[in-house]
Amino acid sequence: MSTSIALAGNPNSGKTTLFNALTGARQHVGNYPGVTVEKKQGFCKTDSGEFDVVDLPGTYSLSAYSLEEVVARDYIVNEKPSMIVNIVDASNLERNLYLSVQFLEMGIPVTIALNMMDVAQKRGIEIDIEKLSILLGVPVVPTVARTGKGKKELLDTIVLRKDLNPEPVHISYGSDIDMALDQMVDIIRSSGFLTQKYRSRWIALKYLENDQQILDLGKNENPRIARELESIAKKLTSHLDVTLNAHPEGIIADHRYGFINSILKQNVITFYQDENRLQLSDNIDKIVTNRFLGPILMVAVIMGLYQFTFTYSELPVGWFENFFSRVSGMADNALADGLLKSLIISGIIDGVGGVLGFVPLIMFMFLGISFLEDTGYLARMSFMLDRVFRMFGLHGSSVMAFIVSGGIAGGCAVPGVMATRTLKSPKERLATILTVPFMNCGAKLPVYALLVAAFFAENEAQVMLLITMISWLGALLVAWLLRSTVIRGASTPFVMELPPYRLPTLKGLLIHTWERTWQYIKKAGTVILGISILLWAMMTFPGLDDQALKIFDTKRNAVTASVSENVLNEIRYADTDNLSEQASSVKERLTNLDMEEAQANLKNSIAGRIGLALEGITQFAGFDWRTNISLVGGFAAKEVVVSTLGTAYSLGEVDPEETQSLSERLKTAEGWGPLTAFSLIIFTIFYAPCFVAVVCIAKETGSWKWAVFSVVFNTTLAFGLSVIFYQVGSLILT
Amino acid sequence: MTVINLREMNIDQTGTIVSVGASGELGRRVRDMGLIPGKQIRIQGRAPLNDPVSLRIMGFTLTLRNNEADYIKVEV
Known part of the structure; x- marks a missing residue:
């Protein structure tokens, strides 16, 4: 029988490091039922015995004010672990004991792991461990979680003392x-x-x-x-x-601290240096949070993180793309043309590729952010930016999510939404999750590039800058709007610890990164694959009826009948680049017919019918049915807008990287002009996030309600803005 | 010895907390972090836009917004 233990303690006390030291790779992350608080479980087998370990969320107290505290308390009360291991930061003893005292008052089996003994020693703090143990009435084991020191002693103590419910400590409250x-x-x-x-x-x-x-x-x-x-x-x-x-609450807190003080005063703790001197950390802070240097350094760090996430992940992303295009190619050769082939290539392979294509991004993003978080820099960033973000009902820590999502054009909202996990304030976090999809992710860029090249070629750079500014301003204003309506409520207090700077452990970073990535693959993956197939079906079915198909066949036959057998064979077998003049003209006519058929098919599909049906409304924003269909396609991924628009204009599927033919076509197309183009740009900025991001929103908020909200609200907002822009613009221009 | 608002303290100034007027969630969080009467604090620094403020208490660093610091009276 293994012993169940729960690790509890303050944030930054080394709790997770100890958890990693105990369980190594034998751990998995889930959620507590019904809430978005992470539940980490692991298994530990040593000479001392076998242990089931749960890493409870880090808390400073056991009140019911935060979700983390409620979760930790409920777990202890309902699951009754054989031992609570309370990790206490020895270099920060007094405040850490505030939580310990609350455990002691509950009368549950507690062992204190007095962690970071090395840090305490360096800071000239000496602790009489035996005396502390006697005065608190629970075992105290010194540990250094980073090196694994004290692990064995801790486990031996647990085995010795497990399931012994001590008498609760009675503190006198006056x-x-x-x-x-x-x-x-x-x-x-x-x-x-x-x-x-x-x-x-x-x-x-x-x-x-x-x-x-x-x-x-x-x-x-x-x-x-x-x-x-x-x-x-x-x-x-x-x-x-x-x-x-x-108020009683205040007096109770005063007496708890008084109780701790009375223990520490009995020569339990001795300071050989000024307690308030944290030389290295303070010196770093003097530069890092300096009024002038601080913001400059922060911009550099943000650019660095961005570079790291999106540039260095290019290589593995490329591998994934190559792999999936090769698989696509194999399927293309192996299968006969038809629905099954289309389903496998456009539905399944593209879907799986879509899920896995984000994996390198997510890994790099989490690696970078965990590094910043574990060093303590992320807390400083929130500290510096809080004043700005608070104005919009957000939190200083929101900045990371915005940047990753495309605050610097070219990010991605999927890792962006996941980046909000470092935000501990529920309302601010929700508002951040719901507004980061407005940023200009890498998939929206081809859409902008197409439209800008076609209609604003002279002012390319300025228009791109304008797009970035509109998305930031829009996101912040919408955040403010949400925080004053649907997610109304006082801002979460900014009573936050700035932990001393620390060098993170590689093991901790890697475990953390892998856990998050795996969670994404497992939880989001299946849903994303399903929706991908659904979207494929919408763009494919019901297909053309026999009569329409016959018309295209007749046209094709007319083309082929007019030329000799030799030319047809040439088209079939010769190298495309070396065709005779006659053959290439016939081939071109045939290709055009294929494209026309694809257009007709798309127009007749479910997505096409939606597009046609909506034309009556969307004309107010300047969109015809072709644009509507491509926007429906854009729900799969924003760059699909470009390729679908290509099909809709009978140009075949246009590669989002090479849009010249399409942009030439749009310039002369009916109903298109700078006004329509910019109206579409505005719509693209604000409308529903791609469904991968929507699935992530559902997973991160713990509810499909917010995912649906983001689709409906964003699309309505986008449409409203586009209509206003288009109508006002039309009035001014005419 | 004068009693002033925490917001009015200068960087590197030290003082002893006299009272904490906050209630509800803010009050709880403030007290959990050890901001209670009798504790010594030292102002560590301010964010580039002057808000929030960071202070040293019991050997660690804590941040507070100015409008949250208003609830705390300090003897300097």
């Missing part, structure tokens, strides 16, 4: 609160109120702390007792308000 607590404990004990799960004094404390989760549980359990307890708490609250001008 006579007023203590009296109320005693009174409440009597009521709770005599009625067995919630006591199967919680200790009675702890329940009473939570009532005084006004803990919403426990209050709700209490109301369900026994409304009468709950009311009684609430009234005691209310009476005490108003009494304390009058006599001390304080």
Whole structure:
């Protein structure tokens, strides 16, 4: 039988490093049921025994204010692990013990892993471990998680002490609160109120702390007792308000820190240097957050991350593309023309390729961001940018997601949406997730390039800059709009730790990166493949009816009948580059017929019918049915807009990299002009994210509701803006 | 000895917290991080746009927005 242990502790205490040291690669990441908080589980087998390890989310406290805290608390109470390993940063003992004390008050089996002993030593901090252990009444084991030091001693201690429920620690909160607590404990004990799960004094404390989760549980359990307890708490609250001008919550926190202080003062901790001197970290901060140098350095880091993610991933992305085009080619040769072939190539292979094509991007992005996060720089970035992003209801940490999504043109919203995981404030995170798809991702660029080349060739650079500015401004304003309407609410406090700079461990970075990437492949992959097939079907079915097909056949026959057998053989077998004049003209006519058929087929497909049906409305934005179909196709990936537009103009599928023929065609096409082009640009910036991004939005927000919202809201917004632009523009120009 | 608002403190100035007026989530977060009466703090720096502020308490660095710092009175 393996022993279940849960790792709990402050963020930046080395908790995850210890988890990696214990479990190595034997771990997997999931989510806690119903919430987006990550659940990391692993297995550890050593001479000391076998252990199932859960890495609880890092928290500073055990209140019910943040999702992380609720998750950690619920896990401990409901799953009853045989041992809670509380990781305590020895170089930051006093604040870390604030969480420990709350565990001790719960009366659960706790072992303290006193981590970062090396850092503490370097900072001139000496801790009397034995004394600390006696005074707290729980085992304390010194560890250095980075090197794995103390791991064996820790596991041995766990085996020795597991499942022993110690008596909960009673902290005196001053006579007023203590009296109320005693009174409440009597009521709770005599009625067995919630006591199967919680200790009675702890329940009473939570009532005084006004803990919403426990209050709700209490109301369900026994409304009468709950009311009684609430009234005691209310009476005490108003009494304390009058006599001390304080709230029970505040007094309880004061006394917890007082309790910690009284322990540390008994020569448990000795400082050989000024406690507040963090020389190296402070010196780095003097430069890195400097008023002038800080922002310059930040721009450099952002550019660096961008370069790293999108330039260095080009090579592996290229491998994937080559591989899938080779597979496509094989399928093309092996299968007879027809629906099955089309399904396999355009539906399945392109779909799988689409899923995996993002993998290198996601890996590089997470590697870069984990590095910045683990060194402590990411926290400094939020610190510097918070003032700006707060104005729009976002958070300093939002910047990363915006940049990765294409804040510098050419990113990708898929890793961008996933990059919001470093954001711990739920509302700000949601607003960020919903607005990053407005950035100019790499797939939108061919669309812009096509339109700009056709209609704004003289001012290419300026128009591209204008597009970037519109998308940023739009994203920030929409974020502000969302935060004042559907995701309304006070901003999450910016009470945040700036951890000392640290060099991340390679192992930690690699594990972290791999976990995230695998999660993407596993969870998003299947959905994406499904939608890819669905979109293929929409652009293919119902196909042309026999009569229409017959017309094209007749036309083809007419072409071939007019020439000799020799010419036909030449077309069939000779090298394309060396055709005789007559043969190449016949071939061209045949190809044109194929393209016309493809156009007719597309027009008759479900997507085509949608496009036609919508023409009545979209004409207000200047779009005809051809544009509409290509925009439907763009839901698969934005660059598909270009190739579909090609088909719709009977040019065959246009390679998004080489759009010259299409841009020449558009210049002279009916209904096209700079106004239509820019209206389409505006629409492309704002309309529904590609479905890969939509799936990621669903996974990251934990709900399809927001994914649907982003499709509907963005498309409506895009349409509204395009119509306004087109109508106003038409008025001015005529 | 005068009592001032945390927002008004200068960089590198030290002081002792006298009271914390925040309640609700902000109050809880502030207290969890050890910003309680009696604790010594030192202003570490300010972001390029002057807000938020970073301060040193119990040997670690903490950030706060100016409008959050307003709730905290410090004796300097």
